[in-house]
Amino acid sequence: AAGVIQSPRHLIKEKRETATLKCYPIPRHDTVYWYQQGPGQDPQFLISFYEKMQSDKGSIPDRFSAQQFSDYHSELNMSSLELGDSALYFCASSFPGLAGPGTDTQYFGPGTRLTVL
Amino acid sequence: LAKTTQPISMDSYEGQEVNITCSHNNIATNDYITWYQQFPSQGPRFIIQGYKTKVTNEVASLFIPADRKSSTLSLPRVSLSDTAVYYCLVGGDMRFGAGTRLTVKP
Numbered sequence: 001a002a003g004v005i006q007s008p009r010h011l012i013k014e015k016r017e018t019a020t021l022k023c024y025p026i027p028r029h030d031t032v033y034w035y036q037q038g039p040g041q042d043p044q045f046l047i048s049f050y051e052k053m054q055s056d057k058g059s060i061p062d063r064f065s066a067q068q069f070s071d072y073h074s075e076l077n078m079s080s081l082e083l084g085d086s087a088l089y090f091c092a093s094s095f096p097g098l099a100g101p102g103t104d105t106q107y108f109g110p111g112t113r114l115t116v117l
Numbered sequence: 118l119a120k121t122t123q124p125i126s127m128d129s130y131e132g133q134e135v136n137i138t139c140s141h142n143n144i145a146t147n148d149y150i151t152w153y154q155q156f157p158s159q160g161p162r163f164i165i166q167g168y169k170t171k172v173t174n175e176v177a178s179l180f181i182p183a184d185r186k187s188s189t190l191s192l193p194r195v196s197l198s199d200t201a202v203y204y205c206l207v208g209g210d211m212r213f214g215a216g217t218r219l220t221v222k223p
Contacts, residue, residue: 004160033211035213042202042204042213042214042215042216043155043161043213044213045211045212045213048211056211058212088158090160090161092160092161092211097149097166103149103151103166104209105151105163105166106153106161106163106211107163108159108160108161108162109160110159110160111158111159111160113158
């Protein structure tokens, strides 16, 4: 079965550089979520999109932006990178649960490991 | 949005049953409860979802009392490969709280 695809899988950047992470959701999934997970930490919700519109916003820094495109793939743009941005970035996708709102099941991608030097 | 509270860590031995309880005192009437499992360097993986009473699948059972202010994930006969972090989420809130780090020992 098709899974969530993230690219690149690994990325090394210098401080103050920019990075773009891409996420390709499972076909027919209409919602995309982005998470940041530092070493030994729990996943931190950054932002989500439903039908190409931002649906929720979490602890996403102002230096980051994201969007969902017409083909439902999403990109997370990160500028002025800092050492503290080094983390695993997960994308997840979901479709409406059969029981209605709040019953969505998220399917996570393998993550992009970003290292900022 | 319902806030969840779980034990930070639990230890068990192979072959034992493990029960992890999540508290969600302000759960809303329409909220479902969903549990995820996460292995190191992998994305969380859906385990089970329920609304009330008991739900069982091939991996786990989920017990939800009548007041729905808590839920218990039950893992029967755990093995070393069940060592992971377990998270409960409530309703449409996709924010992960502090999960439970389960360590299964031989």
